[in-house]
Amino acid sequence: xNMVDAGGDKQPPAIELRRINKRFGxxxxxxxxDLVVERGSVTGIIGENGAGKxxxxxxxxxxxxxxxxxxxxxxxxxxxxxxxxxIDHGIGMVHQHxxxxxxxxxxxxxxxxxxxxxLLAPAEMAARARLTDLAETYGLEIDPDALVGxxxxxxxxxxxxxxxLYRGARILILDEPTGVLTPQEAxxxxxxxxxxxxxxxxxxxxxxxxxxxxxxxxxxxVMRHGEVVRSLKTAKTDREELARxxxxxxxxxSAETTERQPGASVLSVRDLGYQDEAGAMRLKDISxxxxxxxxxxxxxxxxxxQSELLDILSGIAPLQIGEITFGEDVFTAGRxxxxxxxxxxGIAHIPEDxxxxxxxxxxSAAECAILGYQDGPNAGDRIFLxxxxxxxxxxxxxxxxxxxxxxxxxxxxGFSGGNQQKIVVARELAASPKVLLVGQPTRGVDIGAIxxxxxxxxxxxxxxxxxxLVSVELDEILALSDRILVMNDGQIxxxxxxxxxxxxxxxxxxxxxxPGSEARP
Amino acid sequence: xxxxxxQFLLTIDASVRLATPLIFCAMAGLFAERSGVIDISLxxxxxxxxxxxxxxxxxxxxxxxxxxxxxxxxxLMALIHGFACITHRGNQIVSGLAVNILASGVTVxxxxxxxxxxxxxxxxxxxxxxxxxxxxxAESLSVVPVLGPFYADLISGHNLLIYLLxxxxxxxxxxxxxxxxxxxxxxxxxxxxxxxxxxxxxAWVRYRALIIAGILCGLAGAxxxxxxxxxxxxxxxxxxxxxxxxxxxxxKWRPWPAMxxxxxxxxxxxxxxxxxxxxxxxxxxxxxxxxxxxxxxLTVILLAGFFGRxxxxxxxxxxxxxxx
Numbered sequence: 124x125n126m127v128d129a130g131g132d133k134q135p136p137a138i139e140l141r142r143i144n145k146r147f148g149x150x151x152x153x154x155x156x157d158l159v160v161e162r163g164s165v166t167g168i169i170g171e172n173g174a175g176k177x178x179x180x181x182x183x184x185x186x187x188x189x190x191x192x193x194x195x196x197x198x199x200x201x202x203x204x205x206x207x208x209x210i211d212h213g214i215g216m217v218h219q220h221x222x223x224x225x226x227x228x229x230x231x232x233x234x235x236x237x238x239x240x241x242l243l244a245p246a247e248m249a250a251r252a253r254l255t256d257l258a259e260t261y262g263l264e265i266d267p268d269a270l271v272g273x274x275x276x277x278x279x280x281x282x283x284x285x286x287x288l289y290r291g292a293r294i295l296i297l298d299e300p301t302g303v304l305t306p307q308e309a310x311x312x313x314x315x316x317x318x319x320x321x322x323x324x325x326x327x328x329x330x331x332x333x334x335x336x337x338x339x340x341x342x343x344x345v346m347r348h349g350e351v352v353r354s355l356k357t358a359k360t361d362r363e364e365l366a367r368x369x370x371x372x373x374x375x376x377s378a379e380t381t382e383r384q385p386g387a388s389v390l391s392v393r394d395l396g397y398q399d400e401a402g403a404m405r406l407k408d409i410s411x412x413x414x415x416x417x418x419x420x421x422x423x424x425x426x427x428x429q430s431e432l433l434d435i436l437s438g439i440a441p442l443q444i445g446e447i448t449f450g451e452d453v454f455t456a457g458r459x460x461x462x463x464x465x466x467x468x469g470i471a472h473i474p475e476d477x478x479x480x481x482x483x484x485x486x487s488a489a490e491c492a493i494l495g496y497q498d499g500p501n502a503g504d505r506i507f508l509x510x511x512x513x514x515x516x517x518x519x520x521x522x523x524x525x526x527x528x529x530x531x532x533x534x535x536x537g538f539s540g541g542n543q544q545k546i547v548v549a550r551e552l553a554a555s556p557k558v559l560l561v562g563q564p565t566r567g568v569d570i571g572a573i574x575x576x577x578x579x580x581x582x583x584x585x586x587x588x589x590x591x592l593v594s595v596e597l598d599e600i601l602a603l604s605d606r607i608l609v610m611n612d613g614q615i616x617x618x619x620x621x622x623x624x625x626x627x628x629x630x631x632x633x634x635x636x637x638p639g640s641e642a643r644p
Numbered sequence: 645x646x647x648x649x650x651q652f653l654l655t656i657d658a659s660v661r662l663a664t665p666l667i668f669c670a671m672a673g674l675f676a677e678r679s680g681v682i683d684i685s686l687x688x689x690x691x692x693x694x695x696x697x698x699x700x701x702x703x704x705x706x707x708x709x710x711x712x713x714x715x716x717x718x719x720l721m722a723l724i725h726g727f728a729c730i731t732h733r734g735n736q737i738v739s740g741l742a743v744n745i746l747a748s749g750v751t752v753x754x755x756x757x758x759x760x761x762x763x764x765x766x767x768x769x770x771x772x773x774x775x776x777x778x779x780x781x782a783e784s785l786s787v788v789p790v791l792g793p794f795y796a797d798l799i800s801g802h803n804l805l806i807y808l809l810x811x812x813x814x815x816x817x818x819x820x821x822x823x824x825x826x827x828x829x830x831x832x833x834x835x836x837x838x839x840x841x842x843x844x845x846x847a848w849v850r851y852r853a854l855i856i857a858g859i860l861c862g863l864a865g866a867x868x869x870x871x872x873x874x875x876x877x878x879x880x881x882x883x884x885x886x887x888x889x890x891x892x893x894x895x896k897w898r899p900w901p902a903m904x905x906x907x908x909x910x911x912x913x914x915x916x917x918x919x920x921x922x923x924x925x926x927x928x929x930x931x932x933x934x935x936x937x938x939x940x941x942l943t944v945i946l947l948a949g950f951f952g953r954x955x956x957x958x959x960x961x962x963x964x965x966x967x968x
Contacts, residue, residue: 186966207843222838224831226958235831236842238824246824286842 135198137162137294137325138183143192145178152178154349156192160294165316165326167336167357170346170369171569176329179346180296183327184216185209196294210237215287219299221279225272230254232271233286250289257288261318277308284315288324295319296327301335305424306597306630313339331369331570333362334598345369370570385605386415389449389589390436390470390558396444397431397613405431406613409445413558413589418580420604421593424633428613429593430475433562436591437472438462439480449558466495471551475562475593477540481547484536488526489517491535492550501553520549525575541572548576552583559583559590565599577603597626597633611635649790653797655914660798661872663910664806665690668864669888670895670902671816672857676722678820678897679853680833680959684740685725686861687885688747693718693865695751698765698876699758701772707870710772715862721747722858723851730850733963744885752878763878765869774803774871803871805863817899829853833957836964846964864888890943896954909939 136159143156152175160166170176181187183194185206194201196212203209209216223232230250238246251267258264263281271282280300287295297316301309316326316339328340336343336357344354345368353368390413397406406428413419423429434440436447438460447454449468454460462472474480482491493502493513501516503509517531524545526538535543544564551559561580565573580603584590594600600607607624609617609632617632619625631637669686676683693714701710721743728739752763759765782800786792820826828849832839836846868884869876891909895902912935919930946954 205843206841210843216841218841220837222835222841224834224838226834227831231827232838235827236839236844238827241824243822243824243827 134162135195136160137164137197138327139193139195139198140179140183141193141195143179143182143194144190145182145187146190151349153182153189156351158344158351158354160325160327162197162293162325163320163323164341165320165328165339167328167330167340167343168346169330169333169336169343169365171331171571174346174369175349176331176346177298178349180216180298180327180329183209184214184296210290210292213291213293214296215290215292215294216296217280217283217287217298217300219302221276221283223271223279223282226270228268228270229265229274229282229285230267232282233267233289237290253289254285257285260322261288261315263288263315276303277305277311280304280312281315284319293323294325294327296329298329299331300328301330301332303425305634306626307634309335310338333365336365337362347371366570383416383585383605385417386587388412388414390591391448392436392445393448394445395432395435395442395447397428397435397440398443399431404613406435409613409615411608411615413591415557415589416584416587417605418584418590418592418603420600420607421591421610422597422600422607422629422633423595423610425595427610427633429595429610430562431613432610433472433475433560433591433593437470437474437560438465463495463498466554469554469557470560471554471556471558472560473547473551473562473564475566477543477547478536482535482543484534486535487532488521488535488538488546489514489531491546492517492520492531494550496550496554516553520546520553524549524579539569541568544568544576545572548579552579556588559588560593561590562593563595564592565594565596573599597629601626601629609633650793650797651918653793655911655918657798658914658917659907659911660802660806661910662913663906664809665864665867665872665884666888666891666906666910667809667813667903668860668867669885670892670906671813671899672860672864673889673892674895674897674899674902675816675820675829675853675860676857677892677960678833678957679829679850680836680957680962680964681726681729681850681854682736682740682961683725683854683857684737684886684889685721685743686857686888687881687883688740688744689718689721689858689861690865690868690885691744691751691879691881692721692747693862694869694880695755695765695865695876697862697866698768698869698873699755701870702759702765702768702875705769705771707768707772707774710870711862711866714866715859718862718865719855719858722854722861726851726854729963730847730854733965736961736963748879751876755876755878765876768870768874772870773874774805774867776801776803777807803867805867805871808863813899813903820899825849825852830957833959836959836962840964840966850964861885887939890939893954893956894939894943894946897956912936912938 138158138160140156140158143153145153156179168176168179178187182189183203185203185208188204194203201212203212230247233254234246234250239249240246254267263285265278265281265285271279284295300312304312320326328335330336340357342354343357343360343365344351345365346352347369393410395406395409396404399405409432411419421429431440435442439462442454442459443456449470452468478484483494496502498505502513514531518529521529521531526542526545535546538546548564564576564580568576580590592600592603601624605621607619607629608615609629611633612635616635616637619629669690673683673686696717697710697714700713701707725739725743728734729736755763755765779800782796786796820829828839828844832846832849839849840846868880873880887909888906891905892902894905916932916935919935920932922930924930
């Protein structure tokens with residue numbers, strides 16, 4: 124027991140969790156969790172998806188109540204059964220998906236829920252003054268009258284942090300904070316975290332990215348299957364050890380891939396442009412070739428035109444400007460291609476959003492495994508579905524791809540993220556495509572499944588498939604691609620071969636900065 | 645010239661009278677929808693309130709007790725809507741329709757049981773209605789050219805509920821834009837998760853919005869049966885709730901433009917009544933039906949995006965379910 128007597132000079136820890144348990148039905152999401160977080164420290168909680176990190180912080184922030192266990196804040200036991208109680212105890216949270224109203228100003232967003240008076244005018248005056256204070260103390264400058272929807276994501280996140288501090292947060296929970304940031308924005312966030320902890324704010328960083336733990340934390344708790352398997356000082360550990368603890372075995376960091384001489388160009392894109400409904404040009408002058416037996420990676424911060432590019436190439440969005448050549452077929456604004464025709468030609472698509480576009484969550488896994496190919500021979504004759512055959516085929520896919528549980532009758536929505544993705548990948552690879560369009564193949568997928576999906580993509584490449592890989596995870600692009608294009612604001616801003624790919628340089632290009640024009644530090 | 649002015653004033657006067665229930669209802673819809681709850685049950689609440697006002701006024705002899713009853717019934721119906729679609733996360737359109745159907749059936753059934761006049765209430769006497777209020781000097785000023793008739797016909801001689809709109813509208817705008825409650829209400833209609841994360845109950849904000857909507861619909865209903873009319877007639881709301889909804893959308897979910905749209909729609913109705921059977925040179929008989937269609941046509945054109953985009957509150961129609 125690390126009890127501290129009142130006369131001691133040691134402060135009680137900011138947070139102490141004792142034997143926290145939480146079950147959802149049969150799932151034991153948190154099992155006997157003990158955690159001590161010192162005041163002013165930065166503590167990382169790392170684990171795969173489904174390891175119980177989010178459940179744990181949700182208990183701390185009052186979204187859930189624990190089935191059993193104790194929470195102590197500054198040494199005093201508290202009962203947090205509502206978010207407002209957590210806020211009263213000085214706990215603030217920056218959510219993975221920002222909790223901001225885009226049509227409100229920064230000031231209105233920060234005040235909302237903590238106005239202090241029934242009328243807005245005096246509340247605004249007070250908030251404006253507090254905001255100036257906070258900006259000075261922590262170096263978090265922001266225009267209080269800007270509309271939040273107009274701000275870049277990095278600043279929106281700053282609004283979230285200010286919102287927590289405004290409510291008097293002394294403990295700040297950051298839930299997967301870098302998912303939407305460029306590497307440079309992430310570095311800036313970690314600078315802010317250091318300033319905060321220097322000012323006595325306790326920070327909890329929830330992430331599944333090892334690099335962030337190493338870059339920003341003082342100590343780290345590793346979670347696996349709902350348990351904290353180890354708490355460590357960050358300085359005394361390394362990526363390999365953490366990864367081993369997270370997964371429970373050794374992990375390969377770079378997918379095993381070999382140099383290969385790519386073949387002829389299979390898919391060729393020239394001068395592609397796209398204007399959205401609001402009239403904004405989302406794609407400008409996009410030209411590239413994908414060759415047989417190569418993986419062309421497209422790096423970029425989410426929302427810079429990658430999704431539109433995939434939509435056009437897969438026939439979902441109309442081709443407005445430019446030309447796409449695939450074998451003998453040339454598509455232009457005058458000759459559109461629909462997705463099913465493209466599938467017949469041999470272009471398969473693993474969509475970015477598996478739940479919206481890859482699967483029908485209420486269909487069984489077997490039905491999902493023929494989606495898009497329901498007119499083909501694997502589904503039956505042209506009129507009736509051959510249920511037995513569909514089921515057996517899905518069963519085989521599930522065994523080959525290690526989908527758990529391997530039950531074709533189960534609703535697609537009942538599988539975990541990684542297993543859903545495996546069903547989509549298995550379906551698209553089963554068509555033996557000539558071109559494979561891949562969007563965010565491992566978003567929200569646990570490390571084991573990531574490794575598996577990566578090895579499958581490389582096997583496809585080695586079999587001669589031309590693969591276009593779009594991902595916002597730079598590590599993934601670097602690990603898999605033979606060639607890398609970087610997109611920013613709808614344009615290709617740079618290209619790098621496998622050997623010359625340097626994460627810093629690509630990070631700058633992702634942020635729209637031409638590294639050639641900047642003086643090297 | 646004088647005759648034309650007189651006709652014009654009478655038409656505007658009629659527009660105000662016809663627009664008043666629309667304005668109350670549109671403001672009700674505005675509060676509900678800015679909090680994220682679709683409110684097609686305006687029609688049902690209007691009908692239920694109209695019946696309650698006339699029935700209770702007739703039974704007690706007091707129009708004010710009738711008004712209270714109208715607000716009570718309308719709030720009750722709003723709470724039914726809320727219970728279905730806030731507490732139990734039901735579909736807001738289906739729940740709203742259910743309230744409308746309920747109102748349509750229950751009003752007539754209770755009216756027959758109480759009064760045995762085929763679903764109507766008895767004709768209301770003077771103390772059972774909101775009578776016209778003659779403002780001071782209306783008589784003596786009416787001889788003054790231009791200004792006189794303007795004051796006497798248009799400004800003076802309305803009932804209490806119409807005059808109530810004058811302080812009510814600025815108050816509602818103030819409530820929505822200048823108070824803590826308004827800020828939270830607008831946020832709830834846009835990003836309810838943000839409100840929840842701020843430690844404020846989304847359900848409670850939405851319930852309060854629906855209670856306000858109920859009170860306003862109660863005023864509208866009382867106006868129909870005890871101010872504009874002199875008793876309840878079956879189906880007397882006659883689609884006014886839907887027109888108010890259209891006006892609110894036409895006003896892009898903002899109080900002043902919505903009020904303007906109600907006035908415009910009221911004007912169409914007044915003009916069509918006035919033009920009934922009038923020969924217009926070159927056109928022939930005035931196309932009254934087309935004028936009555938205009939509110940709907942304009943709303944469709946607006947929604948198609950011809951007068952700039954009407955952007956509804958982002959979370960509208962979606963029951964709030966806590967994620968994580």
